[in-house]
Amino acid sequence: MKTVVITGASTGIGRAAAEYLAGQGWTVFAGVRKHSDGEPLSKGNSNIRPLILDVAKPDQVSAAVKTVSAALDGQTLTGLVNNAGIANMGPLAVQPLDQFRQHFDVNVFGLLSATQAFLPLLGMDEARSGAPGRIVNITSVGGRISAPFLGAYTATKHAVEAMTDSLRRELIIYGIDAIAIGPGSVKTPIWDKAEDMNRDHPYASSAWADPLETFADVMLEGGRNGLDPEVIGQTIESALSDRSPKARYAPVPDKLTNWTIPTRLPKRWLDRIFWKRFGLTRKTKD
Numbered sequence: 001m002k003t004v005v006i007t008g009a010s011t012g013i014g015r016a017a018a019e020y021l022a023g024q025g026w027t028v029f030a031g032v033r034k035h036s037d038g039e040p041l042s043k044g045n046s047n048i049r050p051l052i053l054d055v056a057k058p059d060q061v062s063a064a065v066k067t068v069s070a071a072l073d074g075q076t077l078t079g080l081v082n083n084a085g086i087a088n089m090g091p092l093a094v095q096p097l098d099q100f101r102q103h104f105d106v107n108v109f110g111l112l113s114a115t116q117a118f119l120p121l122l123g124m125d126e127a128r129s130g131a132p133g134r135i136v137n138i139t140s141v142g143g144r145i146s147a148p149f150l151g152a153y154t155a156t157k158h159a160v161e162a163m164t165d166s167l168r169r170e171l172i173i174y175g176i177d178a179i180a181i182g183p184g185s186v187k188t189p190i191w192d193k194a195e196d197m198n199r200d201h202p203y204a205s206s207a208w209a210d211p212l213e214t215f216a217d218v219m220l221e222g223g224r225n226g227l228d229p230e231v232i233g234q235t236i237e238s239a240l241s242d243r244s245p246k247a248r249y250a251p252v253p254d255k256l257t258n259w260t261i262p263t264r265l266p267k268r269w270l271d272r273i274f275w276k277r278f279g280l281t282r283k284t285k286d
Contacts, residue, residue: 008084010037020233022047055110076130107156132175184252185226
């Protein structure tokens with residue numbers, strides 16, 4: 001039996017991955033924060049088992065591990081997909097520290113909390129039967145390229161990239177692999193929500209108001225023309241199933257211009273591209 005826990009499965013990539021893997025015969029423990037989010041997932045699909053799991057709440061993480069452990073009945077868990085995360089736009093110079101910390105609480109500390117809790121099921125508990133499992137961490141293009149106005153989010157994704165490499169190099173003693181998947185824009189309903197949220201953003205009276213609005217428009221357009229979420233589901237399955245998986249996958253639309261070239265350009269060149277694209281110019285004194 002192929003079994004996987006996916007955090008942040010209520011919407012977006014997490015939900016698409018849960019539905020795709022369930023369709024491929026996986027038993028999916030889909031982490032959601034509310035029962036009402038789990039009902040649509042499990043309706044008509046017996047392979048999906050909703051699991052109340054907010055990675056920032058240790059009691060829910062512990063309860064989820066107990067539920068999954070009981071279902072596994074002494075077998076190892078095939079995979080843990082750390083997908084839960086948040087992203088709020090804002091200039092780092094004025095973004096509230098509480099909001100910045102919240103990104104780390106969920107995207108970094110929550111991810112590590114879930115990972116540590118599920119590691120015994122993945123094979124650290126050597127009394128379990130079956131092959132060691134794998135950890136798949138969903139990062140982002142932002143895990144390698146820091147765009148303006150997403151500093152809090154990209155800082156966490158850079159951290160997750162580093163953590164994934166460290167976990168992979170440490171967990172070899174148990175045979176547990178750790179793999180990063182850094183998607184570009186993906187077509188999900190999150191972009192409709194983002195449009196509503198960004199109409200009256202809290203930085204409208206700041207020096208970054210106009211560039212931030214341009215940035216939001218570019219992000220929205222990119223999301224609506226992004227990858228089909230099924231592509232990410234397929235990539236996750238490859239990471240979990242391939243005999244020799246890559247250490248990092250980069251499913252990115254228009255990969256040459258959105259990934260290959262930017263990751264090879266000198267940082268100062270990339271600075272100029274961002275400045276020009278989003279209208280970021282030095283303020284002049286009167």
